[in-house]
Amino acid sequence: MTTPPPIGPERDAIVDDHGTDDPPAVPRDPPPSVYARFVDPTTRGAPGAVTRRAILRGAVAAAGLAVLAFAGQTVPFLKWISFLAPRSGDGPQGVPINRTAAAAGVTMAAQSRGYTFTVTAGGRMKVLTLDQLREMPQHDSDLPIACVEGWSAQATWRGVRVRDLVELVGGDLDRDVRFVSLERGLYAVSVLPANFVRNPSSLVALELHGETLTVDHGYPCRLITPNRPGVLQTKWLARMEVL
Numbered sequence: 001m002t003t004p005p006p007i008g009p010e011r012d013a014i015v016d017d018h019g020t021d022d023p024p025a026v027p028r029d030p031p032p033s034v035y036a037r038f039v040d041p042t043t044r045g046a047p048g049a050v051t052r053r054a055i056l057r058g059a060v061a062a063a064g065l066a067v068l069a070f071a072g073q074t075v076p077f078l079k080w081i082s083f084l085a086p087r088s089g090d091g092p093q094g095v096p097i098n099r100t101a102a103a104a105g106v107t108m109a110a111q112s113r114g115y116t117f118t119v120t121a122g123g124r125m126k127v128l129t130l131d132q133l134r135e136m137p138q139h140d141s142d143l144p145i146a147c148v149e150g151w152s153a154q155a156t157w158r159g160v161r162v163r164d165l166v167e168l169v170g171g172d173l174d175r176d177v178r179f180v181s182l183e184r185g186l187y188a189v190s191v192l193p194a195n196f197v198r199n200p201s202s203l204v205a206l207e208l209h210g211e212t213l214t215v216d217h218g219y220p221c222r223l224i225t226p227n228r229p230g231v232l233q234t235k236w237l238a239r240m241e242v243l
Contacts, residue, residue: 092214095145095153098230101215104183106236110215117204117221121171121242130220134206136160141201147230157224159205162197171242173198178243179223182236190234191243192225201226204237
């Protein structure tokens with residue numbers, strides 16, 4: 001007589017002894033030999049293998065690059081290759097520059113004997129020669145100039161107060177003022193908010209550290225104000241307009 005298959009707990013015990021009801025795993029072929037170095041860490045010398053030595057060399061190279069990028073802050077003779085180090089004191093008249101007159105295309109216009117500086121407010125206008133600007137009351141401002149690239153340099157500027165030029169044409173000191181450069185393009189115009197216009201430290205500067213501005217620092221005159229990035233301190237001024 002045939003014995004019926006077990007049921008209940010007895011069947012479960014037999015299943016547990018001999019495995020599960022899950023189907024057997026599908027057999028897989030081994031990976032191609034070209035991938036062996038990624039699968040088997042004991043594989044050595046395979047072409048293109050990433051070795052510990054290669055990783056170590058890469059780490060050393062990255063560390064060396066970081067040192068060169070910042071070393072100029074503490075090692076003076078490395079300053080020319082320290083491309084990420086904040087710069088200070090390098091440039092004409094002891095202050096760095098980012099954009100030369102030649103790069104801006106204004107060298108001839110800035111040094112022209114016929115240069116004039118125009119101030120407008122409403123329908124009123126005053127055209128000033130460089131000598132006339134120099135004849136106006138001159139004031140000093142000790143202000144840093146800071147660049148978005150990361151450097152900052154303290155400097156002593158001398159020139160005409162912005163507020164005095166606004167009042168020269170009967171302008172309103174509660175209005176913003178637009179400054180226009182001899183340069184063309186992205187850096188040709190900046191707008192000075194009224195609170196900066198009224199600040200006595202805001203100058204149309206003619207001198208830097210007691211000397212006439214060099215052309216690369218904005219000769220014949222440039223804007224300098226407190227707490228504004230260098231990109232807004234417009235150089236090679238041609239006119240200012242009370243808005």
